[in-house]
Amino acid sequence: MKPSIPKGTRDFSPVEMARRNYIFDTIRTVFRLYGYNPVETPAMENLSTLMGKYGEEGDKLLFKILNSGEFLKGVEPELLDGEHYPRLTSRLCEKGLRYDLTVPFARYVVQHRNELQMPFKRYQIQPVWRADRPQKGRYREFYQCDADVVGSDSLINEIELLQMVDEVFRRLNIRIILKLNNRKVLAGIAELIGFPDKIIDITTAIDKLDKIGLDNVNAELIERGLSQEAVDRLQPILAISGSLDQRLAALAELLAPSETGSLGVRELQTVINGVTSLGLTAELDLDVSLARGLNYYTGTIIEVKAADVQIGSISGGGRYDNLTGVFGMPGLSGVGVSFGADRIYDVLLALDLFPQEARATSTTVLFANFGNAEAAASLRLAKELRAAGTAAEVYPDTVKMKKQMGYADASKIPFVAIIGETELAERKVNLKNMTTGEQTLVDADAAEILKVILK
Amino acid sequence: MKPSIPKGTRDFSPVEMARRNYIFDTIRTVFRLYGYNPVETPAMENLSTLMGKYGEEGDKLLFKILNSGEFLKGVEPELLDGEHYPRLTSRLCEKGLRYDLTVPFARYVVQHRNELQMPFKRYQIQPVWRADRPQKGRYREFYQCDADVVGSDSLINEIELLQMVDEVFRRLNIRIILKLNNRKVLAGIAELIGFPDKIIDITTAIDKLDKIGLDNVNAELIERGLSQEAVDRLQPILAISGSLDQRLAALAELLAPSETGSLGVRELQTVINGVTSLGLTAELDLDVSLARGLNYYTGTIIEVKAADVQIGSISGGGRYDNLTGVFGMPGLSGVGVSFGADRIYDVLLALDLFPQEARATSTTVLFANFGNAEAAASLRLAKELRAAGTAAEVYPDTVKMKKQMGYADASKIPFVAIIGETELAERKVNLKNMTTGEQTLVDADAAEILKVILK
Numbered sequence: 001m002k003p004s005i006p007k008g009t010r011d012f013s014p015v016e017m018a019r020r021n022y023i024f025d026t027i028r029t030v031f032r033l034y035g036y037n038p039v040e041t042p043a044m045e046n047l048s049t050l051m052g053k054y055g056e057e058g059d060k061l062l063f064k065i066l067n068s069g070e071f072l073k074g075v076e077p078e079l080l081d082g083e084h085y086p087r088l089t090s091r092l093c094e095k096g097l098r099y100d101l102t103v104p105f106a107r108y109v110v111q112h113r114n115e116l117q118m119p120f121k122r123y124q125i126q127p128v129w130r131a132d133r134p135q136k137g138r139y140r141e142f143y144q145c146d147a148d149v150v151g152s153d154s155l156i157n158e159i160e161l162l163q164m165v166d167e168v169f170r171r172l173n174i175r176i177i178l179k180l181n182n183r184k185v186l187a188g189i190a191e192l193i194g195f196p197d198k199i200i201d202i203t204t205a206i207d208k209l210d211k212i213g214l215d216n217v218n219a220e221l222i223e224r225g226l227s228q229e230a231v232d233r234l235q236p237i238l239a240i241s242g243s244l245d246q247r248l249a250a251l252a253e254l255l256a257p258s259e260t261g262s263l264g265v266r267e268l269q270t271v272i273n274g275v276t277s278l279g280l281t282a283e284l285d286l287d288v289s290l291a292r293g294l295n296y297y298t299g300t301i302i303e304v305k306a307a308d309v310q311i312g313s314i315s316g317g318g319r320y321d322n323l324t325g326v327f328g329m330p331g332l333s334g335v336g337v338s339f340g341a342d343r344i345y346d347v348l349l350a351l352d353l354f355p356q357e358a359r360a361t362s363t364t365v366l367f368a369n370f371g372n373a374e375a376a377a378s379l380r381l382a383k384e385l386r387a388a389g390t391a392a393e394v395y396p397d398t399v400k401m402k403k404q405m406g407y408a409d410a411s412k413i414p415f416v417a418i419i420g421e422t423e424l425a426e427r428k429v430n431l432k433n434m435t436t437g438e439q440t441l442v443d444a445d446a447a448e449i450l451k452v453i454l455k
Numbered sequence: 456m457k458p459s460i461p462k463g464t465r466d467f468s469p470v471e472m473a474r475r476n477y478i479f480d481t482i483r484t485v486f487r488l489y490g491y492n493p494v495e496t497p498a499m500e501n502l503s504t505l506m507g508k509y510g511e512e513g514d515k516l517l518f519k520i521l522n523s524g525e526f527l528k529g530v531e532p533e534l535l536d537g538e539h540y541p542r543l544t545s546r547l548c549e550k551g552l553r554y555d556l557t558v559p560f561a562r563y564v565v566q567h568r569n570e571l572q573m574p575f576k577r578y579q580i581q582p583v584w585r586a587d588r589p590q591k592g593r594y595r596e597f598y599q600c601d602a603d604v605v606g607s608d609s610l611i612n613e614i615e616l617l618q619m620v621d622e623v624f625r626r627l628n629i630r631i632i633l634k635l636n637n638r639k640v641l642a643g644i645a646e647l648i649g650f651p652d653k654i655i656d657i658t659t660a661i662d663k664l665d666k667i668g669l670d671n672v673n674a675e676l677i678e679r680g681l682s683q684e685a686v687d688r689l690q691p692i693l694a695i696s697g698s699l700d701q702r703l704a705a706l707a708e709l710l711a712p713s714e715t716g717s718l719g720v721r722e723l724q725t726v727i728n729g730v731t732s733l734g735l736t737a738e739l740d741l742d743v744s745l746a747r748g749l750n751y752y753t754g755t756i757i758e759v760k761a762a763d764v765q766i767g768s769i770s771g772g773g774r775y776d777n778l779t780g781v782f783g784m785p786g787l788s789g790v791g792v793s794f795g796a797d798r799i800y801d802v803l804l805a806l807d808l809f810p811q812e813a814r815a816t817s818t819t820v821l822f823a824n825f826g827n828a829e830a831a832a833s834l835r836l837a838k839e840l841r842a843a844g845t846a847a848e849v850y851p852d853t854v855k856m857k858k859q860m861g862y863a864d865a866s867k868i869p870f871v872a873i874i875g876e877t878e879l880a881e882r883k884v885n886l887k888n889m890t891t892g893e894q895t896l897v898d899a900d901a902a903e904i905l906k907v908i909l910k
Binding site for chain 1: 457458459460461464465466467468469472473476487488489490492493494495496497498499500501503504515518519520521523524525526527528535537540543544547548549550552562563565566567570572573574576577582584586595596604607608609611612614615618622729732733734782783815816817818821824830831834835838841844845846847848849851852853861862865866
């Protein structure tokens with residue numbers, strides 16, 4: 001019986017770890033350069049914190065922890081008939097695994113409100129868990145990398161977050177399209193066509209524009225209760241085209257009658273002017289059909305697509321004005337972005353963009369093992385190399401050279417240091433470059449070895 | 456209703472993260488210098504992997520995940536009477552949170568046996584979860600930092616692991632006592648006094664020597680079924696004293712009649728000679744009462760105590776010859792060490808050993824915000840500083856200077872860059888050193904700013 005792991009979860013081997021850490025390190029470095037500081041929250045949250053925050057479907061996708069001990073004690077027997085799952089579950093389980101990093105962050109801010117310096121800029125890189133049906137590219141355990149700032153409604157935050165997104169993908173060498181929208185623009189559109197209460201229906205439908213096309217979007221709008229007149233009035237907005245500047249100008253004109261809509265356009269302009277004047281590597285795009293996570297976004301909406309790979313969004317975010325309200329702390333504005341590490345991993349792999357350094361081992365020198373006395377000399381030299389910051393290993397067993405070289409080869413260790421009987425007697429080391437096959441005989445001294453391997 | 460987190464779990468604030476990362480980074484750097492490579496396993500394992508590996512008590516301490524969907528389906532109604540918890544639990548839950556990193560590692564090795572290059576050296580730094588009663592210094596979620604090598608029975612592995620332990624604590628400036636023992640020595644003792652089958656009873660009792668004293672240990676041995684004669688024969692071993700060399704010699708002599716015991720002493724001698732000849736910062740100690748985790752250790756046993764703080768062991772490990780046997784892969788020898796990050800954290804805090812750099816933010820310069828035009832200039836300079844690797848922030852809101860300076864102060868940001876109306880007009884920046892209060896007026900140029908802050 002071969003052991004296995006739960007479906008939808010993964011083991012990460014050294015080479016996968018190296019690649020994933022390359023992504024995390026890049027993101028973390030950029031977060032830190034912008035003054036975002038790390039926070040971590042527990043894997044388990046009280047279910048009272050998590051339930052009701054992700055919709056009815058989300059509640060079902062939470063992994064719930066069975067209470068310890070006599071978990072049936074006090075549970076009404078009538079709940080055990082298989083007809084009362086939600087109520088029974090809440091009696092059997094007090095805790096669940098976090099579903100995202102946003103709700104735990106909101107909980108964190110409220111719980112620690114008296115210790116926090118506002119504006120509070122935090123980043124968080126941790127796994128989340130969802131009892132989703134596993135499929136290609138969708139896992140039950142995956143990492144999210146979030147940066148958020150709360151306690152400031154300045155658009156400078158948006159500008160810096162977009163610079164961060166741009167910088168992360170520039171460093172990863174992934175060409176991206178940075179799509180922007182603003183919830184106020186969506187509200188303005190709903191207002192303009194006479195259905196201000198239907199903003200969620202309208203945006204849900206037009207969010208599908210890319211996927212299902214204009215005709216189907218229009219049909220869905222009628223289905224969702226809009227009049228034909230409203231759908232007609234929407235068409236000029238959906239038809240806006242041209243350069244970014246032209247589209248912004250057209251949108252400003254069309255939304256002029258709506259105060260909210262106009263404010264949204266002005267916010268977009270400020271953000272777009274801000275980032276373009278600072279210089280952006282990414283291609284910037286305005287997308288009025290962009291509505292992701294609308295339920296809590298209230299201003300800027302951000303989505304990132306890879307330009308050279310067909311894959312969903314690889315990053316996204318936006319502004320929310322009331323994330324902490326549900327925990328009793330209303331009126332705190334925040335804005336943030338989230339990077340999808342798994343999809344970025346897939347993009348880097350598809351485009352062959354992982355750097356050489358992202359390999360399984362950091363070891364530079366493997367000392368082959370020819371016996372006790374030789375190994376003792378190797379251990380001394382290995383210690384000196386490590387003191388100089390160079391990772392070194394001593395092959396632990398005195399086995400055939402073929403096996404030892406095979407280990408170096410499979411582990412992609414660039415140099416093998418050979419101290420056999422002769423070398424030991426002459427206080428020498430024979431260094432074999434595993435890429436070129438070249439051998440160099442040097443004094444048994446760390447400085448001499450470093451000269452060869454750093455060449 | 457203020458939100459909270461499950462008892463025994465913790466949030467980590469930026470300053471706690473900085474301190475914890477200082478510990479993790481130190482450990483990780485040393486692991487890598489010795490050629491250990493990172494692996495990660497899922498938080499959830501199948502309960503079939505975890506159950507029965509930690510004793511009956513351990514099974515109870517596993518956090519179990521309630522199956523998704525209609526979890527009562529197919530559960531025999533008679534299991535719901537509150538009298539069949541173990542069986543009912545196994546019907547309600549297929550998965551649990553990992554309890555340590557050792558069992559998941561054994562599972563990993565067996566599952567990936569065909570992909571692994573032996574000897575396989577891996578490290579793993581991940582949280583584990585235990586439904587233990589929370590108390591001071593004991594949490595329900597905490598990190599373990601493990602390094603293990605499997606597929607080699609060479610004592611060179613022990614020597615390198617001890618060097619790693621020594622190097623980690625040397626870098627952390629924690630003075631330690633490195634205690635060693637060998638399971639074969641314990642087996643030899645049991646054999647010598649005529650109760651080879653009682654090795655677990657004997658070692659469980661003598662493991663308490665430090666805590667309960669010799670008389671109580673002897674009483675417990677009788678209670679556990681040893682004869683008075685056997686206890687008498689044990690006394691010379693428990694009375695061994697003198698220098699490390701003297702004690703090793705005495706042990707060798709006393710255990711000479713036992714083949715296993717003698718092998719254990721020789722292994723100890725090889726390991727001790729190996730590490731001392733390479734040079735060790737830590738104080739080395741032989742402790743025949745050391746038996747930790749005996750149930751799977753088969754050779755060397757390692758335990759680390761802080762010399763200057765009264766706290767339990769802060770690191771430990773040993774050799775196990777059959778960790779993967781339970782998963783159907785017998786005969787694979789391994790040896791490893793584990794660092795207790797939480798206790799190390801407490802030791803560093805108690806001894807005030809955290810370095811200055813382990814502070815909440817990495818930001819070096821905060822640009823104060825005096826309005827749109829000034830902020831635009833600040834954003835440009837901040838971008839240049841970041842490109843040069845210096846973390847910089849622009850205060851997002853145009854609020855009173857007092858508030859902005861308060862933010863810099865509370866965040867311990869060392870420099871505030873002021874671009875007011877005058878500075879903007881003259882293309883200057885006023886740099887305030889927040890430690891000395893000194894102000895320096897320089898050209899609005901990243902290179903000029905760097906000259907001041909790197910001085």
